[in-house]
Each structure stands twice: as C-alpha cells, then as structure tokens.
Amino acid sequence: MSYFLLGWNARRFDFDLEGAKRRLESGKCIRWSCGNTTKIHKGDHAFMLRQGLEPRGVFGHGEIVSEVHVDAHWELPRKLARYVKVRLEILMDPKFDGILPHKELVRRYPEVHWTPQASGTRIPERVGRDLELRLSRLERDSLRFSEEDEVSSPEGRQLRRQHLTRERDPRLVAAKKERARRLTGELTCEVCGFDFEERYGDIGAGFMECHHILPLAQTRRTRVTQLDDLALVCANCHRMLHRRLGEMTILKLRQILRATAQ
Numbered sequence: 001m002s003y004f005l006l007g008w009n010a011r012r013f014d015f016d017l018e019g020a021k022r023r024l025e026s027g028k029c030i031r032w033s034c035g036n037t038t039k040i041h042k043g044d045h046a047f048m049l050r051q052g053l054e055p056r057g058v059f060g061h062g063e064i065v066s067e068v069h070v071d072a073h074w075e076l077p078r079k080l081a082r083y084v085k086v087r088l089e090i091l092m093d094p095k096f097d098g099i100l101p102h103k104e105l106v107r108r109y110p111e112v113h114w115t116p117q118a119s120g121t122r123i124p125e126r127v128g129r130d131l132e133l134r135l136s137r138l139e140r141d142s143l144r145f146s147e148e149d150e151v152s153s154p155e156g157r158q159l160r161r162q163h164l165t166r167e168r169d170p171r172l173v174a175a176k177k178e179r180a181r182r183l184t185g186e187l188t189c190e191v192c193g194f195d196f197e198e199r200y201g202d203i204g205a206g207f208m209e210c211h212h213i214l215p216l217a218q219t220r221r222t223r224v225t226q227l228d229d230l231a232l233v234c235a236n237c238h239r240m241l242h243r244r245l246g247e248m249t250i251l252k253l254r255q256i257l258r259a260t261a262q
Contacts, residue, residue: 003128101183
C-alpha cells in the first residue's frame with residue numbers, strides 16, 4: 001500500500017464539499033484527478049490537499065478503489081485527464097471543521113513537497129500513517145465552530161462548592177485553540193511565542209492555557225464570552241498576567257519581555 005496527495009486548487013475549482021460529504025455518508029465514491037501519474041493502484045490511500053486559497057492543507061483521507069482511468073478533462077475541453085475513484089473515510093470542511101495546516105505540514109514533514117503542481121504526488125509511508133492519526137484526531141476533536149461565527153457562551157455564573165468560583169465553558173478554550181491552529185498552523189503563547197509541542201514533543205501537543213482578557217472574577221453576573229475575549233498564553237505568562245489582574249495586559253507584558261531581553 002502506498003500513500004498519495006490528491007490536490008484541490010480552491011482558486012481554480014469550486015469543489016462540491018457538501019455533495020462529497022453526502023457520498024461519504026452513503027458509502028459512495030468520488031472521482032478525483034490524479035495528474036500524470038499511473039502509479040496509483042486500488043488499495044492505496046490518498047489525502048486531499050487544499051491549495052491556492054487559505055486555509056491550505058490536508059482536509060480529507062480515503063482509499064483508492066479503482067485503477068487509473070482516462071476521461072474528459074475536468075476543466076479543458078477537448079483534452080483528457082487521468083482519474084481515480086476514492087472512497088472517502090474522513091472529509092473536513094477546511095473553513096469550519098479545521099484542517100492540517102500547510103505551515104504545520106512543512107514543519108513536520110520537510111521531506112515532502114507540499115505545493116505540488118499536479119495531483120498524484122507520492123509521500124513516504126511514515127508520513128502517511130502519521131497523517132492518518134492526526135486527521136482522525138482532528139475529526140474527533142472538531143467542534144465545528146466557524147472562524148466567522150461569533151462563538152460565544154455565557155460564563156461567570158457562581159457555583160457553590162467549597163468556595164464560590166466562576167463557571168467557565170471548556171468549549172470556548174477548545175474553539176480558541178482550533179482557530180489558532182487554522183490561522184497559523186501552530187499553538188503558541190500570544191505573549192512570548194512559547195510552543196509546548198516544539199519544546200516537549202508529543203506530550204505538549206495541544207497544550208496552552210487560556211486567559212480571559214476581562215477577568216471573570218471581576219464580573220458580578222453571567223456574561224457572554226467571545227473568542228476575541230480570550231488569549232492563548234503559556235503558564236508563566238498567565239501567572240504574570242494574574243499578578244496584576246485587571247492592570248496587566250497582553251501588550252504590556254510583551255513590552256516587558258522585550259525590555260528585559262535587551
């Protein structure tokens with residue numbers, strides 16, 4: 001079994017994503033151009049690679065269920081193109097569900113050319129197996145929050161335990177992290193740039209604390225929190241922000257770091 005990249009240039013081709021999802025759910029196949037290659041065979045696996053427009057990256061995975069065949073070109077009249085049939089197993093909406101972003105792919109797998117001119121690029125088996133795991137994790141964890149949505153949730157209601165505390169919604173933190181990954185391809189502290197995964201490896205993957213720019217502790221009643229009301233910060237910067245709660249800001253703490261680094 002081999003692994004291949006099947007490209008989608010979103011600048012040139014309007015892919016019917018919803019139609020493809022319906023075919024996935026019903027167990028049907030889709031047909032996809034495979035460029036000039038004839039080396040893809042039934043039983044191989046393919047990853048769908050979005051190019052041309054952001055967000056760029058891997059957004060789907062499936063099994064090849066046909067040999068390469070020739071048919072009319074998808075764009076150019078009077079020309080022919082090579083195709084394969086793919087039974088999709090995972091298909092994400094890059095704008096809403098998330099994507100394995102181009103920047104992260106380049107950083108993790110530098111041996112792969114992530115901006116191919118045509119579909120049908122073969123990738124190493126090690127990379128293919130790792131992409132399967134990461135894409136499955138992304139699908140499982142996806143909250144289906146849109147970048148454009150005003151993602152919000154009421155927070156701050158007092159709960160009686162041993163002490164009074166403020167109720168927080170963990171979905172907001174997950175959505176904030178997911179949006180950061182889609183936009184930048186990484187999860188870094190907004191103050192100092194620290195990346196837990198880069199420093200600690202797999203154990204640090206996905207870890208980052210979330211700071212309420214307007215502290216919930218200063219709220220006397222429940223309020224609606226939006227993603228722009230949150231900041232992703234490392235544990236050290238988070239503690240420093242809370243040392244002078246309500247006074248210290250992300251910008252001020254960045255300026256302190258720049259000053260002390262000189």
